[in-house]
Amino acid sequence: MEQIKDYLNTHKDRFINELIDLLKIPSVSADSAFSEDVHETARVVKDALLAAGCDHAEICETKGYPVVYGEKMVDPNLPTVLVYGHYDVQPPDPLDLWHSPPFEPVIKKTDIHPDGAIFARGACDDKGQFYMHVKALEFMVKTDQLPCNVKFMIEGEEEVGSDSLEDFLKENQKKLSNDIILISDTGMISKDVPSITTGLRGLSYVEVEVTGPNRDLHSGIYGGAVPNPINILAKMIASLHDGDNRITIPGFYDKVEEVSAAERAEMAKAPFDLEEYKKALDIDDVYGEKGYTTPERYSIRPTLDVNGIWGGYTGEGAKTVIASKAYAKISMRLVPNQDPNEITELFAKHFVSIAPKGVKVKVTPHHGGLPYVTNIDSIGYKAAAKAYETTFGKTPIPERTGGSIPIVALFEQVLGSKTILMGFGLDSDAIHSPNEHFGVWNYLKGIETIPYFYKYFTELSQ
Amino acid sequence: MEQIKDYLNTHKDRFINELIDLLKIPSVSADSAFSEDVHETARVVKDALLAAGCDHAEICETKGYPVVYGEKMVDPNLPTVLVYGHYDVQPPDPLDLWHSPPFEPVIKKTDIHPDGAIFARGACDDKGQFYMHVKALEFMVKTDQLPCNVKFMIEGEEEVGSDSLEDFLKENQKKLSNDIILISDTGMISKDVPSITTGLRGLSYVEVEVTGPNRDLHSGIYGGAVPNPINILAKMIASLHDGDNRITIPGFYDKVEEVSAAERAEMAKAPFDLEEYKKALDIDDVYGEKGYTTPERYSIRPTLDVNGIWGGYTGEGAKTVIASKAYAKISMRLVPNQDPNEITELFAKHFVSIAPKGVKVKVTPHHGGLPYVTNIDSIGYKAAAKAYETTFGKTPIPERTGGSIPIVALFEQVLGSKTILMGFGLDSDAIHSPNEHFGVWNYLKGIETIPYFYKYFTELSQ
Numbered sequence: 001m002e003q004i005k006d007y008l009n010t011h012k013d014r015f016i017n018e019l020i021d022l023l024k025i026p027s028v029s030a031d032s033a034f035s036e037d038v039h040e041t042a043r044v045v046k047d048a049l050l051a052a053g054c055d056h057a058e059i060c061e062t063k064g065y066p067v068v069y070g071e072k073m074v075d076p077n078l079p080t081v082l083v084y085g086h087y088d089v090q091p092p093d094p095l096d097l098w099h100s101p102p103f104e105p106v107i108k109k110t111d112i113h114p115d116g117a118i119f120a121r122g123a124c125d126d127k128g129q130f131y132m133h134v135k136a137l138e139f140m141v142k143t144d145q146l147p148c149n150v151k152f153m154i155e156g157e158e159e160v161g162s163d164s165l166e167d168f169l170k171e172n173q174k175k176l177s178n179d180i181i182l183i184s185d186t187g188m189i190s191k192d193v194p195s196i197t198t199g200l201r202g203l204s205y206v207e208v209e210v211t212g213p214n215r216d217l218h219s220g221i222y223g224g225a226v227p228n229p230i231n232i233l234a235k236m237i238a239s240l241h242d243g244d245n246r247i248t249i250p251g252f253y254d255k256v257e258e259v260s261a262a263e264r265a266e267m268a269k270a271p272f273d274l275e276e277y278k279k280a281l282d283i284d285d286v287y288g289e290k291g292y293t294t295p296e297r298y299s300i301r302p303t304l305d306v307n308g309i310w311g312g313y314t315g316e317g318a319k320t321v322i323a324s325k326a327y328a329k330i331s332m333r334l335v336p337n338q339d340p341n342e343i344t345e346l347f348a349k350h351f352v353s354i355a356p357k358g359v360k361v362k363v364t365p366h367h368g369g370l371p372y373v374t375n376i377d378s379i380g381y382k383a384a385a386k387a388y389e390t391t392f393g394k395t396p397i398p399e400r401t402g403g404s405i406p407i408v409a410l411f412e413q414v415l416g417s418k419t420i421l422m423g424f425g426l427d428s429d430a431i432h433s434p435n436e437h438f439g440v441w442n443y444l445k446g447i448e449t450i451p452y453f454y455k456y457f458t459e460l461s462q
Numbered sequence: 463m464e465q466i467k468d469y470l471n472t473h474k475d476r477f478i479n480e481l482i483d484l485l486k487i488p489s490v491s492a493d494s495a496f497s498e499d500v501h502e503t504a505r506v507v508k509d510a511l512l513a514a515g516c517d518h519a520e521i522c523e524t525k526g527y528p529v530v531y532g533e534k535m536v537d538p539n540l541p542t543v544l545v546y547g548h549y550d551v552q553p554p555d556p557l558d559l560w561h562s563p564p565f566e567p568v569i570k571k572t573d574i575h576p577d578g579a580i581f582a583r584g585a586c587d588d589k590g591q592f593y594m595h596v597k598a599l600e601f602m603v604k605t606d607q608l609p610c611n612v613k614f615m616i617e618g619e620e621e622v623g624s625d626s627l628e629d630f631l632k633e634n635q636k637k638l639s640n641d642i643i644l645i646s647d648t649g650m651i652s653k654d655v656p657s658i659t660t661g662l663r664g665l666s667y668v669e670v671e672v673t674g675p676n677r678d679l680h681s682g683i684y685g686g687a688v689p690n691p692i693n694i695l696a697k698m699i700a701s702l703h704d705g706d707n708r709i710t711i712p713g714f715y716d717k718v719e720e721v722s723a724a725e726r727a728e729m730a731k732a733p734f735d736l737e738e739y740k741k742a743l744d745i746d747d748v749y750g751e752k753g754y755t756t757p758e759r760y761s762i763r764p765t766l767d768v769n770g771i772w773g774g775y776t777g778e779g780a781k782t783v784i785a786s787k788a789y790a791k792i793s794m795r796l797v798p799n800q801d802p803n804e805i806t807e808l809f810a811k812h813f814v815s816i817a818p819k820g821v822k823v824k825v826t827p828h829h830g831g832l833p834y835v836t837n838i839d840s841i842g843y844k845a846a847a848k849a850y851e852t853t854f855g856k857t858p859i860p861e862r863t864g865g866s867i868p869i870v871a872l873f874e875q876v877l878g879s880k881t882i883l884m885g886f887g888l889d890s891d892a893i894h895s896p897n898e899h900f901g902v903w904n905y906l907k908g909i910e911t912i913p914y915f916y917k918y919f920t921e922l923s924q
Contacts, residue, residue, distance in 0.1 A: 030779040091781060097677070160779055187683075201682060205780050214744035216556070218894040220663060220865030221649075223795050224765030225756045227749035230790075231699065231768050238700035241693070282676035285819035287689035294687045303686030306693050307783050308774035313791060317492040317622055318667050318828040319553060320793055320866075321769050321894055328692075329775060331782055333685050357747035366780040403682030404782075432680040432783055 001451040007139050008444055015135050015447065016118070016440065018048065022127050023105045023120040029065060029088035029160045038156050041087045042066050045154050052134045053141030054152065060172075062164035065156030069175070072141065072150045079461045080149040081454060082178035082417070084407070085130025085185065086158035089122035090432050097434035107440065112191070112428055117437040125431035128438035129184035129424060130154055132446035140451050147458040151178060161367020162407050169414040180380045180457060181411050184446060186401055186423030191441065193271055194392040196384055197421040199299065199400030200408060202334030202371035204343040208351060209362040210236070210326045217322040227358030229326040230311045236354055237328065240304055244290035247304050249350045255337045259300045267295065270397050280428065298402035303333045333402060340368030369406015372419070379460040380420040387422075387452035391445065422453065463913040469601050470906055477597050477909065478580070478902065480510065484589050485567045485582040491527060491550035491622045500618050503549045504528050507616050514596045515603030516614065524626035527618030531637070534603065534612045541923045542611040543916060544640035544879070546869070547592025547647065548620035551584035552894050559896035569902065574653070574890055579899040587893035590900035591646035591886060592616055594908035602913050609920040613640060623829025624869050631876040642842045642919060643873050646908060648863055648885030653903065655733055656854045658846055659883040661761065661862030662870060664796030664833035666805040670813060671824040672698070672788045679784040689820030691788040692773045698816055699790065702766055706752035709766050711812045717799045721762045729757060732859050742890070760864035765795045795864060802830030831868020834881070841922040842882040849884070849914035853907060884915060
């Protein structure tokens with residue numbers, strides 16, 4: 001890929017400014033108050049695809065937020081790469097913990113990013129990362145080095161479960177036909193230690209509601225005599241892990257494919273510093289399933305976390321009330337071969353069964369996703385590994401991550417293709433947290449690396 | 463007390479309208495946004511005391527909200543009754559569960575109140591109930607039947623712990639000197655079954671904060687590997703009760719005076735219908751400490767309830783986050799001879815000790831209060847019992863309640879007087895809940911009964 005470094009040098013300020021403009025639009029899919037902004041973002045993405053060199057780009061309406069589709073077809077005999085990304089972002093709350101407003105991007109230098117990082121909600125997840133692919137296309141088209149066909153499928157509901165995507169895929173199988181799918185929505189170990197994500201955990205997400213008495217009660221007059229839904233919800237949640245921090249839902253681990261000792265030994269070779277890990281989070285100790293290391297706990301083991309809990313009086317001062325209702329949002333990360341629908345059912349059945357007689361329990365499932373593991377012998381993986389070797393000067397480490405991208409399994413089911421996860425983010429980018437950011441160096445490195453994937457994938461496909 | 467029924471008949475509409483006007487002012491002491499309204503309410507109360515016949519009334523500033531003081535001194539050789547009440551009210555939330563706005567009083571008929579009940583925050587607790595004393599005074603003064611001296615001490619911080627009251631009592635011991643203190647801030651068993659509260663539980667109230675990682679985290683990347691403060695808070699709260707629902711804090715029960723089998727047998731004679739109790743609350747089962755009946759659980763046994771809990775993402779939809787912090791408001795009702803300060807310390811020490819290493823715990827005490835039990839052989843109790851007998855036609859049942867009025871023990875300590883709790887509310891009045899109300903029949907019955915207390919107390923004191 002000749003001239004990539006020169007092209008980057010010449011155009012990098014524009015590349016950064018275009019991304020900043022995209023980040024200014026608060027495309028928060030979880031909150032209907034931002035609906036107009038989500039739609040506006042789709043239009044901006046479509047225009048960007050056309051400007052980058054797509055022959056054709058369109059906004060495809062769905063029953064939810066639209067999918068932006070674009071393509072540059074060179075030759076039907078050449079392979080086709082389909083790039084997936086999402087233009088919607090996580091809600092920014094809690095707002096008071098941001099040092100700069102989440103939708104007013106600023107570039108600040110940090111220890112990890114001496115060249116600066118762009119601070120904004122979506123900087124890394126996923127606008128910064130998918131936009132690298134748009135700029136990579138621009139480079140290849142402008143310098144006439146596009147080795148194969150490219151299609152883009154950028155959706156607007158990833159943060160809320162991609163509810164419309166399955167129908168979109170099924171209705172557009174021909175249009176979306178491809179040889180490999182490329183996604184940048186994961187991270188690397190560090191700027192000096194490139195890695196490629198080879199495994200994703202699955203997801204099961206539920207919301208629970210526990211109802212005790214039919215109204216809020218005075219905790220003096222009734223305290224001690226009636227079921228208190230908050231106390232009871234706490235007991236029920238507490239019971240979901242045993243003393244070894246194993247999940248107690250019957251059947252939960254039945255389909256878990258235990259990772260072999262040999263593979264665990266390989267994994268253990270990847271650099272990981274427990275002291276640094278604890279220090280970065282300011283915790284005196286890690287916490288998880290007995291018998292597994294920290295990297296194993298967040299990658300090859302299933303988990304259960306309460307993402308939110310509320311009930312009763314939470315305002316200023318004291319109020320002596322027994323709440324009528326208590327609520328929690330609970331999610332489970334899954335590993336092969338757990339099935340999210342089955343796990344959600346097992347959870348619901350178990351949770352309802354452990355409720356004492358004085359309360360009523362409601363379990364509402366949210367979106368889920370299958371776990372996924374990539375084969376490192378595939379040409380897609382090899383092409384990606386070679387691309388990182390070219391631009392980083394070292395072989396990337398294959399790494400199973402704790403995060404989920406539920407639609408990856410869906411892509412294989414509906415479109416019949418594998419996915420390669422070429423991520424350039426870092427754990428410290430604080431995605432889903434306040435002060436999310438994306439390193440300028442990482443952004444430009446991604447734009448530099450991606451064209452090599454196209455080159456090597458085309459070569460290896462022949 | 464001649465003519466009381468006639469006087470009531472003649473003036474009852476005005477009595478009701480005056481109370482309604484008082485209820486319109488949102489004197490919410492817990493929320494500083496209502497500060498002006500709290501102060502305005504104090505002024506209205508002072509004017510009401512003067513209009514009712516007090517020779518003297520004043521607003522006594524404190525470092526918090528003022529105490530309204532009033533007096534009608536007849537003869538220094540006669541006994542002095544000191545009436546305590548509070549003009550502040552509980553916060554009205556959750557607002558969406560009120561059928562009519564909490565500060566726009568309406569009179570509605572209900573099954574229990576065919577003559578109508580006044581629906582508003584504070585209707586029963588405590589504006590309706592203290593205002594009965596103001597109207598009782600008016601009756602006695604206007605018909606020249608006041609048998610003894612009367613003093614009024616109506617404060618504005620009861621719902622937030624009466625923080626300024628102790629200093630006020632200590633600085634005004636002479637002014638407040640009395641032979642008995644009268645409070646109407648409790649209930650009766652029912653309109654046909656008058657009862658007098660002879661016991662109050664104490665209160666210890668704390669707020670806890672559990673901190674895990676130093677920022678919100680992505681629950682995929684970190685889930686399973688780090689301490690999740692919500693899961694951990696749930697475990698800690700769950701551990702506070704054992705399988706028999708006994709509280710597990712070391713030393714918690716050490717000073718509890720066990721109620722004798724004989725007294726428990728007496729208590730068991732008071733009417734209580736468990737099926738009705740469950741039906742009114744719409745619960746399939748009650749819930750509490752093994753070995754005790756429901757009335758025992760809410761009156762003679764100490765308890766621990768979580769009044770509020772929050773942490774993580776609680777908005778619309780799903781967010782896969784591990785929160786940095788989780789919070790709860792926890793209160794304990796106490797019985798003689800537990801000491802609230804000691805219990806708060808035992809709680810804090812224990813709660814911090816059960817936290818796993820990966821989290822930090824902060825415990826912040828709120829206001830507390832000592833438990834209190836009245837001797838039914840006192841002339842104060844006898845005068846009250848006789849007053850109820852006169853107007854209800856039956857002997858009131860002595861009953862220990864679950865609620866707390868922390869300043870009752872303080873009154874004895876600082877002013878040296880006992881307190882008689884003459885309440886006319888009902889459990890169904892939903893104090894501290896949405897749709898709080900007070901029966902018109904109960905309000906008028908209280909105004910009718912209170913003058914008899916003055917009569918009999920004066921007689922028995924001679």
